[in-house]
Amino acid sequence: MTTATVESRPYHHGDLSRALVDAARKILETEGPGALSLRAVAREAGVSPAAPYHHFKDKNELLEAVAHEGWVELDQALSNARASTENPRTRMTNLGVAYVRFARDNPALYRVMYDRSRDKDALPDQLKDDGAYCQVRNTLAEHTGAHVAEIDLELATIAAWCAGHGLAEMISFKQFAPLKEMLGGEEAFLRAVFEHLGMFAKFTTQD
């Protein structure tokens, strides 16, 4: 038996680490973060409650693996958004929309990603090197040109990131439903909020 996608070692199970992360993500999607217990993950993967401990130090480490996958996929979403936009004037807003849409489409995953970050008081390191955060900064740099100080670029990126995160966490709030309808849908609402931030255009004329 033991037919499975072999990554590095075909163990008893095949590749239990992989299966556990998949099981966790399935539970997250279908039942939400509240139902994600280590025992439930093990159950979903068809394995005893203690088995995960041979692959992850504890529950937290499993969740970090899940969160890592989330960040990778967010990277890709932003890359796609950036590549698919020609007009530089709307590129930044499109990036923001793509960010929020990722969070809206994967709410439980997004929550796990930030819960891990908050517990560590740090975003994943790769974000700053070549990840999603860097995509925002580069797009911002394209838009503003070369006459902008490094520190201003950094601060504007942080500001944009914060706005995106805030909107991502609030986009589903009931209070915004009438406004969404008035503007013709969630997409339009999103775009409108981003444009009212005015942060990207204003940025260059700051001082």
Place this chain on the structure above:
Amino acid sequence: MTTATVESRPYHHGDLSRALVDAARKILETEGPGALSLRAVAREAGVSPAAPYHHFKDKNELLEAVAHEGWVELDQALSNARASTENPRTRMTNLGVAYVRFARDNPALYRVMYDRSRDKDALPDQLKDDGAYCQVRNTLAEHTGAHVAEIDLELATIAAWCAGHGLAEMISFKQFAPLKEMLGGEEAFLRAVFEHLGMFAKFTTQD
């Protein structure tokens, strides 16, 4: 015996609801959200694990009471910030700084507040009537004058709120430490990020 601050009825305990909320907040402050169990709260209040159920339907309802207190205190913090600033040019930024400072000074409480909101997909209703959210909108209205459409005002308020929330959740991230130091402290960093949003000034010249 039974000497205690009587609110509506002097019960066996005195006022256990009050004591439970206080105990919960104490645990939140001293041990963080992870340590906040209903049993620990009961223990802290010197009462059996089942006692809380005569005052709150379940754990969630107790946390909602805690969150409610948090929103009230956030209201007050924003009121104070608004009242203490004369210069209308810096009023909006000061409001944002006060918001983030509240979150930084009460991280566990702030987290409970938003966790409850996310579970209900709604901010507390009073926010829209005369609470903190309304303070932001009013300050924004002062700043922009009367020639602004209602919907633009609303969108700008949402944008500001999202930015504040995002920054509140990220302010403690390690990645920002060097930038904080470079700018001369967390306060200056905060102010700089808010100013780079440029959202308030840009708002009037949007379209």
Place this chain on the structure above:
DNA sequence: CAGCAATCTGAACGCCGTCAAGATGATCTT
């Protein structure tokens, strides 16, 4: 094939949220 190390199981510990049944004691009626 023998031994070893990696992997998995089963059972246990203490903690959790919650509930039902009973004890306690304040209040209300008469």
Place this chain on the structure above:
DNA sequence: AAGATCATCTTGACGGCGTTCAGATTGCTG
């Protein structure tokens, strides 16, 4: 003042949780 009533609190229990550990199982190495 006495007794009934009812909100309040305790005790004890249930199942689920994260985690650990001793032991069974399995694939790899020599």
